[in-house]
Amino acid sequence: MTLDDLIAAVKTAHAEATPLRLRGAGSKDFYGTLLAGEVLDVSAYRGIIAYEPTELYITVKGGTPLSEIEAALAEKGQMLAFEPPGFGTSTAGGCVAAGLSGPRRQQAGAVRDFVLGVKLIDGTGQVLDFGGQVMKNVAGYDVSRLLAGSMGTLGLLAEVSLKVLPRPVAEATIVFEMNESEAIVRLNRWGGQPLPVSASFWSDGRLFLRLSGARAAVDAARRKLGGELAVAGKNLWKSVREQTPAAFVGPLLWRLAVPSFPTPGCLAWRLAQEKYSAPYCLLHWRISCRPVPPLFPNPGRRRPGCRAVCSCWPVACNHRSPRISMRRVPVCWPGSGSSCLKKPRPDAVVQCVFT
Numbered sequence: 001m002t003l004d005d006l007i008a009a010v011k012t013a014h015a016e017a018t019p020l021r022l023r024g025a026g027s028k029d030f031y032g033t034l035l036a037g038e039v040l041d042v043s044a045y046r047g048i049i050a051y052e053p054t055e056l057y058i059t060v061k062g063g064t065p066l067s068e069i070e071a072a073l074a075e076k077g078q079m080l081a082f083e084p085p086g087f088g089t090s091t092a093g094g095c096v097a098a099g100l101s102g103p104r105r106q107q108a109g110a111v112r113d114f115v116l117g118v119k120l121i122d123g124t125g126q127v128l129d130f131g132g133q134v135m136k137n138v139a140g141y142d143v144s145r146l147l148a149g150s151m152g153t154l155g156l157l158a159e160v161s162l163k164v165l166p167r168p169v170a171e172a173t174i175v176f177e178m179n180e181s182e183a184i185v186r187l188n189r190w191g192g193q194p195l196p197v198s199a200s201f202w203s204d205g206r207l208f209l210r211l212s213g214a215r216a217a218v219d220a221a222r223r224k225l226g227g228e229l230a231v232a233g234k235n236l237w238k239s240v241r242e243q244t245p246a247a248f249v250g251p252l253l254w255r256l257a258v259p260s261f262p263t264p265g266c267l268a269w270r271l272a273q274e275k276y277s278a279p280y281c282l283l284h285w286r287i288s289c290r291p292v293p294p295l296f297p298n299p300g301r302r303r304p305g306c307r308a309v310c311s312c313w314p315v316a317c318n319h320r321s322p323r324i325s326m327r328r329v330p331v332c333w334p335g336s337g338s339s340c341l342k343k344p345r346p347d348a349v350v351q352c353v354f355t
């Protein structure tokens with residue numbers, strides 16, 4: 001398959017008003033909205049176009065399997081630092097389109113942070129180039145990063161240039177026996193220290209911590225933090241990356257980005273699900289210590305000294321649909337203690353997005 005073949009297929013579909021479903025390996029068919037449209041299989045458009053280990057970048061065709069890319073990088077002692085889940089047969093285009101990162105994201109960054117440039121085929125069959133093959137590329141809008149996580153809605157990712165990084169010289173996984181609350185407190189404390197923590201994972205009363213970097217730095221961190229050395233650390237992080245541990249198993253997996261609370265029970269909500277599939281409900285609240293203009297909602301209550309701010313109660317979330325409703329429950333900001341609001345605030349913000 002060539003680039004001209006992909007362009008012709010998109011132009012034909014555009015002329016006939018036929019919706020397309022872009023598909024690489026199909027490893028993420030479970031992710032996103034319902035599957036619809038005529039399948040455009042791009043898995044045959046594969047191969048490494050350019051790889052410069054000294055310049056820390058690789059350019060590949062969209063249908064190139066991640067396993068092929070990582071094998072080429074491993075020969076030079078390099079890696080995709082954001083550790084994308086492979087799900088067996090993932091491709092480079094699907095990796096960027098889905099925007100999923102692995103356990104090293106907390107240290108290295110997400111997929112979008114490693115996208116240097118793309119060659120995109122839009123819905124009319126026009127070929128567009130964004131970005132380049134180097135980090136110092138600031139001309140115009142950074143559209144290439146916008147495409148990370150776009151799920152193919154903005155176009156077909158024909159080619160992708162990704163930043164690569166050297167593999168760490170040393171790695172060690174240590175494990176601690178502790179409950180969830182203590183794990184969160186310790187992770188917050190360690191996050192503010194110069195420690196080479198590259199990943200963390202808590203499950204069933206055990207906190208796993210991965211240390212990556214220079215041998216001296218990893219050994220010093222091990223002595224400082226304590227804990228027990230995990231025997232099969234590499235296998236653990238591979239399973240976390242591929243989302244196979246028991247913590248990921250279930251009929252519904254919610255992925256919420258919220259502040260790190262010292263007490264898990266401080267942020268709580270109840271979702272009343274009916275016979276419809278659950279949508280994404282995102283809580284948005286703004287916390288401020290200073291007086292703000294009336295047009296800017298401030299659910300937080302200002303207190304003397306303003307060292308701790310109490311948040312809001314989310315209002316009921318009903319959007320003309322019986323799919324889901326969100327009941328009023330307390331949401332407390334860390335350190336607010338017993339001074340949390342006792343009554344719902346009318347200016348709390350809750351956004352419902354239905355899929």
